[in-house]
Amino acid sequence: MDLTLYFFPGACSRVTMTALEATGVTYRDQLVNVRTDEQKTPGYRRVNPKGKVPALAIDGRIMTENAAILVFLDRQFPQAGLLPRSTDPVTDIAPLTDLLWCSSTLHPAMRQIRAPDKYTAGDPADVMADGMRKFAAECTLIADGVDGRWWYGDRWSIVDVYLFWLCNVAEKGGFPLSDYPAIVDHAARVRQLAPLQRALERERAGAERLALTGIQY
Ligand SMILES: N[C@@H](CCC(=O)N[C@@H](CS)C(=O)NCC(=O)O)C(=O)O
The missing domain is CATH 3.40.30.10 (Glutaredoxin)
Structure with missing residues (x-):
């Protein structure tokens, strides 16, 4: 190929x-x-x-x-x-659900934080504040899911890397990631992946x- x-x-x-x-x-x-x-x-x-x-x-x-x-x-x-498999058809779709959550919910919220000027011809502060709110609303879920574990448990998957990238860029845009120690710890583990x-x-x-x-x- x-x-x-x-x-x-x-x-x-x-x-x-x-x-x-x-x-x-x-x-x-x-x-x-x-x-x-x-x-x-x-x-x-x-x-x-x-x-x-x-x-x-x-x-x-x-x-x-x-x-x-x-x-x-x-x-x-x-x-x-890269993604876990399951013989149970509902569980088997979970990774796709998570990837779509990353791309369609987390990514746009993060982008409002990182590049708010792309969304308005006026003052980007409101766009950024809205992005911060939206991203924070998802972070509790992320933190719970990676607290001392990988997103799917014992083994890392590409969803861990996607979540890491999203949180990392949000932080570069000023998002207070240190409010979520479990995510910070997860980020350190993801960074080590070969x-x-x-x-x-x-x-x-x-x-x-x-x-x-x-x-x-
Ligand atoms: N929905 C697309 C989004 C891709 C996307 O927004 N890529 C950004 C880089 S992270 C890009 O190409 N930005 C350039 C632009 O929007 O002009 C995906 O998940 O692949």
Whole structure:
């Protein structure tokens, strides 16, 4: 399978890249410079008409949306254990539910915190405060779910990495993550995961090729 991941260091493509690293598959990476709005150029829109990262080219066909790509990778590379499986059909859907929660609820709330100016032509303070409220409303659930454990129990899954990325970026935007010690502890554990470490290294290499500075790893 020929795979190319379109990514930007620090963006949500970090989760996809970590998943690819966990599978051990060989893939190419292509940095899309979100800082210069490359994702909105006609050239990139020919790759991904939605103008976002991540996008994964699979034998020349494009797949978008983190949640979908992560489920795809889990199905293609079950040995990586990206998501738990169950013979019970309701339990089996739980990981998809969680991925959609990450992408459709947590991500937009986090983005209101991190980039409130993108949502208003006026004062971004109200947008940010609203994002803070929405994110805090979810954090109790996250904290309960990762308190001294991985999200699904004994073993880490890609949902742990997704939650880590969301909370980490929210914190960079000023969210008081230290109010949730269980999440802080979980973040420290996720940071040690070898596939994430390899993804961060690969992000660094990509950024160095373009001489991008100021990216937080
Ligand atoms: N629903 C998409 C959201 C992807 C997304 O918002 N990606 C951001 C980076 S984290 C992006 O490409 N932003 C550039 C832009 O919005 O112009 C997913 O979950 O994959």
